[in-house]
Amino acid sequence: MTIQWFPGHMAKAKRQVAEKLQHVDIVFELVDGRLPVSSRNPMLDEVLQQKPRLVLINKADLADPAQTKQWENYFSQQGLGVLAINSQDNKGSHLILPKTKEALTEKLQKEQQKGLKPRAIRAMVIGIPNVGKSTLLNRLAGKKFAKTENSPGVTKGQQWVRYKKDLELLDTPGILWPKFEDQETGKRLALTGAIKEQLLQQDDIAIYGLDFFLQFYPDQLARRYQLTQEDLQLPTPELLMLITQKQGFQEDYDKGSQRVIHDIREGKLGRFTLDRYAEVGE
Numbered sequence: 001m002t003i004q005w006f007p008g009h010m011a012k013a014k015r016q017v018a019e020k021l022q023h024v025d026i027v028f029e030l031v032d033g034r035l036p037v038s039s040r041n042p043m044l045d046e047v048l049q050q051k052p053r054l055v056l057i058n059k060a061d062l063a064d065p066a067q068t069k070q071w072e073n074y075f076s077q078q079g080l081g082v083l084a085i086n087s088q089d090n091k092g093s094h095l096i097l098p099k100t101k102e103a104l105t106e107k108l109q110k111e112q113q114k115g116l117k118p119r120a121i122r123a124m125v126i127g128i129p130n131v132g133k134s135t136l137l138n139r140l141a142g143k144k145f146a147k148t149e150n151s152p153g154v155t156k157g158q159q160w161v162r163y164k165k166d167l168e169l170l171d172t173p174g175i176l177w178p179k180f181e182d183q184e185t186g187k188r189l190a191l192t193g194a195i196k197e198q199l200l201q202q203d204d205i206a207i208y209g210l211d212f213f214l215q216f217y218p219d220q221l222a223r224r225y226q227l228t229q230e231d232l233q234l235p236t237p238e239l240l241m242l243i244t245q246k247q248g249f250q251e252d253y254d255k256g257s258q259r260v261i262h263d264i265r266e267g268k269l270g271r272f273t274l275d276r277y278a279e280v281g282e
């Protein structure tokens, strides 16, 4: 489900997250590895304030590994905990607990000095739609998805799921809205499925995707659609027409556009990162 975000929805989402925040020690901010910046909520600092945060660069299996490395450095230089993961398998997710403890070292030490009993760390998962929040929760909670008891001081009806014995997660993630700052960000979000592509022209998104691959990953594009070096020199709308025909859609460019968007989104053109560190990260 993709929600269309109106000011009322945003205010409500912000309020709901603020209510939940008081019950957790740390927030897991999930971003899409293909757009580590464009998939962040624009008001997150304001929403989270001083709450410790671990940035989880999800869908790292779909992203360009060299770019992911640079983005990891970018976030850690900002003093944030960071980890690249793939929520669909265990790659990286077993590192979440040690990283969480690392981010909370000071707080946990203080509690120990005060003589407080060791306790499970409480966390919530937060992010824009489609970044993989539910997938991660299911992965961490395991098959059982065991719900722990309601605890005092916690909103009634609030449920926790346990990961090992040291971590408890709110069973409902915090959903925040994506950036709507400019056309470029909109196209990046649409291309990866974070916002409804119907909000933008399909062929605009497909052409944006083709332009991007022509610039950064031309070989991956050529391989997928069996394009020659000459084909790659075509103006992009003509290239889209050629691909449409090659896919057997004749002159149905909507179908051709949908196919291109789908292929890019599903990783059929290989791994890629839309937010280039050199553009945004400096």
Ligand SMILES: Nc1nc2c(ncn2[C@@H]2O[C@H](COP(=O)(O)OP(=O)(O)OP(=O)(O)O)[C@@H](O)[C@H]2O)c(=O)[nH]1
Residues within 6 Å of the ligand: 001, 002, 058, 059, 060, 061, 062, 085, 086, 087, 088, 089, 127, 128, 129, 130, 131, 132, 133, 134, 135, 136, 175
């Ligand atoms: N390749 C890959 N796909 C993933 C990963 N994590 C999630 N997905 C896929 O991404 C899509 C969205 O995942 P969800 O877990 O539903 O995302 P969500 O953030 O809970 O989405 P909303 O409910 O819309 O807020 C699903 O098709 C998942 O299978 C990942 O690490 N790698």
